[in-house]
Amino acid sequence: MGLALLSSCAAGRDYSWPKFDEPDEEPINNLATSLYDEDGRIEDPCRDENDCSYVHSVHNAPASQQMAPWQASIWAYKYQRTSKLPVEQGDWAKRHRCGGTLIAREWILTAAHCIAGKYRNYTMTVRLGSTKLSDRSGRFYRVLKKIPHKYYDSRTKANDIALLQIEPAYRNGVRPISLIGSNQAGANGSANIFGYGKTRNGGSSAILLWASVDVWNMGACQQAYSHYPGRINSSVICANGPSTDTCQGDSGGPLVFRNKLLGVVSWGDGCAQPGRPGVYAKVAHYRNWIDTTMASRARGR
Ligand code: ARG
Numbered sequence: 001m002g003l004a005l006l007s008s009c010a011a012g013r014d015y016s017w018p019k020f021d022e023p024d025e026e027p028i029n030n031l032a033t034s035l036y037d038e039d040g041r042i043e044d045p046c047r048d049e050n051d052c053s054y055v056h057s058v059h060n061a062p063a064s065q066q067m068a069p070w071q072a073s074i075w076a077y078k079y080q081r082t083s084k085l086p087v088e089q090g091d092w093a094k095r096h097r098c099g100g101t102l103i104a105r106e107w108i109l110t111a112a113h114c115i116a117g118k119y120r121n122y123t124m125t126v127r128l129g130s131t132k133l134s135d136r137s138g139r140f141y142r143v144l145k146k147i148p149h150k151y152y153d154s155r156t157k158a159n160d161i162a163l164l165q166i167e168p169a170y171r172n173g174v175r176p177i178s179l180i181g182s183n184q185a186g187a188n189g190s191a192n193i194f195g196y197g198k199t200r201n202g203g204s205s206a207i208l209l210w211a212s213v214d215v216w217n218m219g220a221c222q223q224a225y226s227h228y229p230g231r232i233n234s235s236v237i238c239a240n241g242p243s244t245d246t247c248q249g250d251s252g253g254p255l256v257f258r259n260k261l262l263g264v265v266s267w268g269d270g271c272a273q274p275g276r277p278g279v280y281a282k283v284a285h286y287r288n289w290i291d292t293t294m295a296s297r298a299r300g301r
Pocket of ligand 1: 197252268269277
């Protein structure tokens with residue numbers, strides 16, 4: 001993990017178009033080492049002494065549909081056109097590309113790096129109404145339009161935010177989250193993270209996990225990332241817990257503060273490294289972009 005971001009968001013690869021015969025990139029998820037197996041059975045992480053010494057790198061507890069009615073899993077296909085339920089065995093691990101959050105019936109907020117670079121040409125579908133990717137729960141929604149922030153910079157991760165317009169999602173247990181106001185004073189304290197991304201034992205999870213993290217103040221985060229001058233500013237929020245953080249595969253997913261969307265998972269130096277918080281695109285900063293982008297599409301422009 002040399003760079004801030006692991007394979008899924010390797011800098012420099014963004015905006016390069018795939019060669020036709022390029023093999024599918026190594027899946028970010030690795031079933032063999034997943035904390036949860038296909039049936040959602042949790043493997044005892046402390047069965048083996050060596051496992052116990054791992055940093056608790058990501059989440060700590062399964063989340064229910066009720067806790068996260070807005071959670072999305074974005075699936076990416078290089079050639080295939082559709083996602084069908086039930087999914088083929090192990091498919092979730094290959095196809096889950098990123099998290100996302102339902103913010104209106106037909107809008108998913110996610111990270112720009114999830115849909116940039118070679119992923120620009122991928123067919124994507126959004127799965128909602130599920131907290132277990134290996135079973136047939138929920139439904140896939142077609143992506144009608146991918147809209148990355150115009151000024152997303154794959155090198156610095158600036159403006160790492162994007163909207164996906166999907167078929168409208170009306171379904172039991174599925175509900176959009178409200179966004180934090182642009183005056184987000186008071187978003188200090190603890191917030192929650194959700195995702196299917198990499199866990200402390202190296203693989204990702206078929207089950208949606210959540211954890212609590214503390215929001216950092218900007219000055220402290222600037223110091224923590226002083227080796228990346230200029231990257232920490234009022235457009236991002238930093239957060240982590242004593243041993244919890246988001247990680248690869250959680251990108252695009254939500255940072256939730258008092259039932260409102262505070263941030264979008266973007267990057268970090270490794271995962272759950274002490275003194276290296278996760279960095280999130282700050283929703284309050286992008287409120288205007290989000291609102292106007294949704295409104296202009298709604299008017300058919
Ligand atoms: N870029 C990663 C992804 O594509 C997310 C990394 C978040 N890292 C962190 N330490 N919080 O899934």
